[in-house]
Amino acid sequence: xxxxxxxxxxxxxxxxxxxxxxxxxxxxxxxxxxxxxxxxxxxxxxxxxxxxxxxxxxxxxxxxxxxxxxxxxxxxxxxxxxxxxxxxxxxxxxxxxxxxxx
Numbered sequence: 613x614x615x616x617x618x619x620x621x622x623x624x625x626x627x628x629x630x631x632x633x634x635x636x637x638x639x640x641x642x643x644x645x646x647x648x649x650x651x652x653x654x655x656x657x658x659x660x661x662x663x664x665x666x667x668x669x670x671x672x673x674x675x676x677x678x679x680x681x682x683x684x685x686x687x688x689x690x691x692x693x694x695x696x697x698x699x700x701x702x703x704x705x706x707x708x709x710x711x712x713x714x
Contacts, residue, residue: 613633613667613668614633614664614665614666614667614668615631615632615633615664615665615667615668615669615670615671615672616631616632616633616635616638616662616663616664616665616671617629617630617631617662617663617665617670617671617672617674617675617678618630618631618632618635618638618639618659618661618662618663619659619660619661619662619678619686619690620642620651620657620658620659620660621657621658621660622650622651622654622655622657623654623655623656623657624654626654626683627660627683627686627687627690628648628650628651628654628657629674629675629678629679629686630647630648630675631668631671631672631674631675632671633668635662639659642657643655643656643657660690661689661690681697681700685697685700688700
């Protein structure tokens, strides 16, 4: 069974990441204020990114992955895809310490 991961832009400029088996129905729920409590308080919402996955668990994994990202990382991903966020992990963004003894 296929699934969808998606990102909504809320009226306050924040992003909401979700996953579902039926994207059209879920978007209708969000628009009607019947979706998540987060989006209900921030209507209207706009779909800004979606991914169709072969399995629902893959879509859910994408949702959880995106939920862990900062607003800036989500915005960069929406604009430029995975290439735009390469190197954004905490390990690669750390500022290296100067060499000892200098």
